[in-house]
Amino acid sequence: xxxxxxxxxxxxxxxxxxxxxxxxxxxxxxxxxxxxxxxxxxxxxxxxxxxxxxxxxxxxxxxxxxxxxxxxxxxxxxxxxxxxxxxxxxxxxxxxxxxxxxxxxxxxxxxxxxxxxxxxxxxxxxxxxxxxxxxxxxxxxxxxxxxxxxxxxxxxxxxxxxxxxxxxxxxxxxxxxxxxxxx
Ligand SMILES: [Zn+2]
Numbered sequence: 001x002x003x004x005x006x007x008x009x010x011x012x013x014x015x016x017x018x019x020x021x022x023x024x025x026x027x028x029x030x031x032x033x034x035x036x037x038x039x040x041x042x043x044x045x046x047x048x049x050x051x052x053x054x055x056x057x058x059x060x061x062x063x064x065x066x067x068x069x070x071x072x073x074x075x076x077x078x079x080x081x082x083x084x085x086x087x088x089x090x091x092x093x094x095x096x097x098x099x100x101x102x103x104x105x106x107x108x109x110x111x112x113x114x115x116x117x118x119x120x121x122x123x124x125x126x127x128x129x130x131x132x133x134x135x136x137x138x139x140x141x142x143x144x145x146x147x148x149x150x151x152x153x154x155x156x157x158x159x160x161x162x163x164x165x166x167x168x169x170x171x172x173x174x175x176x177x178x179x180x181x182x183x
Pocket of ligand 1: 104
């Protein structure tokens, strides 16, 4: 199977502002395909990826959200299948903010608390060429903000005000072990 490398910080491509997609042609479809390959092969359980992370400075993000349930089996997060959003634009941010731990495929193994608006409204073009407007909250709102930042050369680490809260190591092995246990 084809291998697609995920660029790690401090690769300068990660700091470039990405260009808008003008036409969804074969080249763009290949970029999305390669993003899919990279995301699915990622060691850590990556939820999303932005095109610059595979070295393509174009405004595309690829997102998926796994279903999550609480202890009682109640659905707390609906699953969102792997979806490419082209030229995503966040049009509204809620005043309410929330702090959550984030990680990034370009910072393998690091996690840290980032404060972001809780809810967003965003627009993007889907692979079929349709412009869609969406509201997002919870994990999806978080992921879209993180990935759109990538398109502007912003990394989650820039948003962590207290760098002492950034953790590395341990967590990842635990997550992996849990994942393997489930299989
Ligand atoms: Zn990232």
